[in-house]
Amino acid sequence: MIPDSFIQSLLERVDVADVVGRYVQLRKAGANLLGLCPFHNEKSPSFTVSPTKQFYHCFGCGAHGTSIRFVMEHTGASFPEAVRQLADSVGMSVPEEPRGPGGRAAREEQSRRREEVSRHTQVLDTANDHYRRALRTARGAIEYLKGRGLTGQIAAQYGLGWAAADRHGLSAVFPDYDKPEFSALLVESGLVIQSDDGRRYDRFRDRVMFPIRNARGHLVGFGGRVIGKGEPKYLNSPETPVFSKGTELYGLWEARQAIRAASQVIVVEGYMDVVALAQMGVGNAVATLGTATTAQHVQKLLRVTDNIVFSFDGDGAGRRAAWRALQACLPLLRDDITIRFLFLPDGHDPDSFIRAQGEDAFRQSAREASSLSRFMLDEWAAQHDLAQPEGRARCIHDAQPLMQAMPAGGLRLQVVRELATLVRLTPDEIAPLLALQDQPTGPLVNSGRRQPVAAAAGAAPAAAAPASGPSARGPATDRAPADWTPADDGPPPGFDEAGFVPDDGGHGGYHDGPPPGYQEGYGGGQGGGGGRRQGGYRQGGGGGARGGKSDRWQGKGKGRFRDRDWDDERDPPGSRRPVPTLPQRLVRLLIAHPQLVAHIDAQAQAHLEHAGDFALVLALIRIVRDSGASHTGAVLQAAGDAEHDLNLAAADTLLVDELPDPDAELRDTLRSIAISRLRAEQADLARRAGDAAAYARYAECEREIGRLRTAAADDAAAAQ
Numbered sequence: 001m002i003p004d005s006f007i008q009s010l011l012e013r014v015d016v017a018d019v020v021g022r023y024v025q026l027r028k029a030g031a032n033l034l035g036l037c038p039f040h041n042e043k044s045p046s047f048t049v050s051p052t053k054q055f056y057h058c059f060g061c062g063a064h065g066t067s068i069r070f071v072m073e074h075t076g077a078s079f080p081e082a083v084r085q086l087a088d089s090v091g092m093s094v095p096e097e098p099r100g101p102g103g104r105a106a107r108e109e110q111s112r113r114r115e116e117v118s119r120h121t122q123v124l125d126t127a128n129d130h131y132r133r134a135l136r137t138a139r140g141a142i143e144y145l146k147g148r149g150l151t152g153q154i155a156a157q158y159g160l161g162w163a164a165a166d167r168h169g170l171s172a173v174f175p176d177y178d179k180p181e182f183s184a185l186l187v188e189s190g191l192v193i194q195s196d197d198g199r200r201y202d203r204f205r206d207r208v209m210f211p212i213r214n215a216r217g218h219l220v221g222f223g224g225r226v227i228g229k230g231e232p233k234y235l236n237s238p239e240t241p242v243f244s245k246g247t248e249l250y251g252l253w254e255a256r257q258a259i260r261a262a263s264q265v266i267v268v269e270g271y272m273d274v275v276a277l278a279q280m281g282v283g284n285a286v287a288t289l290g291t292a293t294t295a296q297h298v299q300k301l302l303r304v305t306d307n308i309v310f311s312f313d314g315d316g317a318g319r320r321a322a323w324r325a326l327q328a329c330l331p332l333l334r335d336d337i338t339i340r341f342l343f344l345p346d347g348h349d350p351d352s353f354i355r356a357q358g359e360d361a362f363r364q365s366a367r368e369a370s371s372l373s374r375f376m377l378d379e380w381a382a383q384h385d386l387a388q389p390e391g392r393a394r395c396i397h398d399a400q401p402l403m404q405a406m407p408a409g410g411l412r413l414q415v416v417r418e419l420a421t422l423v424r425l426t427p428d429e430i431a432p433l434l435a436l437q438d439q440p441t442g443p444l445v446n447s448g449r450r451q452p453v454a455a456a457a458g459a460a461p462a463a464a465a466p467a468s469g470p471s472a473r474g475p476a477t478d479r480a481p482a483d484w485t486p487a488d489d490g491p492p493p494g495f496d497e498a499g500f501v502p503d504d505g506g507h508g509g510y511h512d513g514p515p516p517g518y519q520e521g522y523g524g525g526q527g528g529g530g531g532r533r534q535g536g537y538r539q540g541g542g543g544g545a546r547g548g549k550s551d552r553w554q555g556k557g558k559g560r561f562r563d564r565d566w567d568d569e570r571d572p573p574g575s576r577r578p579v580p581t582l583p584q585r586l587v588r589l590l591i592a593h594p595q596l597v598a599h600i601d602a603q604a605q606a607h608l609e610h611a612g613d614f615a616l617v618l619a620l621i622r623i624v625r626d627s628g629a630s631h632t633g634a635v636l637q638a639a640g641d642a643e644h645d646l647n648l649a650a651a652d653t654l655l656v657d658e659l660p661d662p663d664a665e666l667r668d669t670l671r672s673i674a675i676s677r678l679r680a681e682q683a684d685l686a687r688r689a690g691d692a693a694a695y696a697r698y699a700e701c702e703r704e705i706g707r708l709r710t711a712a713a714d715d716a717a718a719a720q
């Protein structure tokens with residue numbers, strides 16, 4: 001048996017986007033990633049992966065689960081095999097109860113290794129705390145950062161620290177610095193260097209420290225920058241079991257919200273540039289870590305945005321670095337992504353440029369930066385003597401491997417034409433010379449794709465529910481919670497842009513009925529006897545989906561989903577998807593943000609227990625508390641397949657936008673529940689006319705409702 005606690009920490013460490021991304025080409029679609037389902041045959045992608053919620057769901061065939069489930073289903077591995085494989089990939093060892101003779105020794109070995117892994121993370125965190133504390137009193141470093149225009153706020157946001165000049169500075173926080181076994185760990189973690197004669201000393205000295213976090217926010221290494229003349233100017237952690245320069249990007253975690261807000265990421269060369277840009281209002285920048293841009297970097301970036309701007313110095317070294325980045329991008333190009341190359345004027349880096357010219361000028365330059373194809377064609381033109389036949393032939397020769405690296409599609413076709421013009425040939429003449437694969441389209445170039453305009457318009461995250469207080473809308477239980485109501489017109493976000501046009505019936509999902517959860521609410525009740533893998537969602541009423549429990553989740557007859565809504569390309573005006581009930585709202589909220597369970601206090605819990613409709617909510621709360629699950633995937637893993645309603649609720653959260661303020665939504669929902677309970681109590685009391693105690697209690701309920709409404713109004717005001 002593998003302990004559940006280990007499964008939970010494993011799911012904390014692995015990233016479902018990485019796990020699935022090894023087998024399925026994924027691209028960004030709203031907050032999710034989208035690809036062709038590996039479990040059923042389809043032409044338009046319905047396979048959705050949520051990097052924040054850490055699970056995948058196929059709206060075509062219903063395949064669904066966490067990283068562990070994916071490995072099992074995709075590779076045929078058993079549960080322990082899948083767990084072991086994933087654990088290996090993140091440097092964890094599985095604590096299993098070994099059988100047979102020698103078991104004890106093996107157990108001890110495993111326990112030792114497990115401890116080592118956890119100590120590994122601990123030493124990085126301890127060192128980070130030490131560096132951050134040291135910065136507070138490091139006058140020189142503070143002067144330097146101030147001189148670069150940084151405020152303490154930005155320094156704190158990026159967790160900057162200071163490594164003093166002391167060769168054994170870390171011994172202050174690691175008392176066992178010199179003990180062989182522990183120092184081996186410090187050396188392995190990259191914090192300490194051991195010289196040939198066996199002496200040990202801190203790797204980072206006299207440097208401003210930049211903690212490097214992975215895409216999930218875990219500390220994996222450091223970058224250090226000298227503030228004076230020393231060499232090297234930038235120093236990174238070496239490759240360690242938790243850190244690899246070729247895949248990590250500095251600032252990706254810190255910039256994630258700004259990247260989403262700007263729908264763009266700017267890739268620069270140094271950590272200082274990232275922080276300086278953030279200081280000047282450009283928070284969506286990340287940096288490579290002293291290496292050339294790799295395909296893994298680009299892949300990682302394309303998971304968070306479809307618009308990348310590489311910013312390099314305008315000198316020869318900058319152009320060479322840009323060319324390498326271009327080569328990393330080529331195989332990943334699609335017609336719906338934008339990649340640009342910004343070359344700053346001579347002598348400028350992003351930091352100096354934005355300080356000299358300001359935020360607007362920098363953003364303007366980013367907008368006007370060369371497109372990838374322009375940069376490529378310009379470089380070809382610059383590197384060859386196109387006035388001579390030999391130069392033009394050589395140009396084609398040099399272009400060939402790059403063109404071959406590009407996936408087929410509209411962009412490649414365009415570049416072929418431009419290249420042909422450049423070398424004075426026709427496209428027909430140049431085609432055989434380039435010997436491009438004659439596939440009509442690459443796997444993800446979707447010919448039936450519609451414009452993502454409707455999706456963008458349909459997403460209304462700013463229309464937060466508390467903005468207009470409950471009192472403005474009549475009884476709290478009847479009002480439509482703006483956040484969780486799917487867009488009134490057009491498909492839900494992410495679907496339109498994903499090319500979810502039911503073109504050929506190949507994935508079948510939307511010809512005959514709405515996606516799960518819409519027509520039936522959460523009524524998948526009995527699960528249709530394995531139907532979820534055999535298109536159980538295709539026929540509106542099939543697979544037992546109209547089964548017993550469905551009433552619980554119906555939208556009380558209001559705006560119930562009609563079949564024909566999904567037959568049309570767009571919903572007819574005025575049609576509405578069901579308004580979620582309070583239990584439904586709460587399930588969706590808590591399954592998307594399990595950490596909010598901690599905010600449900602005893603009083604709120606009592607309301608839920610007494611209200612009667614909240615059985616699934618209470619089950620969910622119990623699962624989260626028992627397992628300590630920190631994201632949706634982890635909850636689903638802990639819940640197991642039996643909790644079919646939770647699986648459906650999780651899938652449903654993929655269809656709506658991320659909430660801007662989940663805490664506020666929780667407070668609002670709990671208040672609505674409290675108010676509706678108080679109203680019900682008042683209705684009872686009203687029958688006891690003439691009873692003084694009943695009257696007193698009625699008035700007390702009224703005051704309590706008033707307090708709740710005031711709190712709601714305060715929240716709404718704070719949200720403005």
Ligand SMILES: [Zn+2]
Nearest residue numbers: 037040058061
């Ligand atoms: Zn599928």
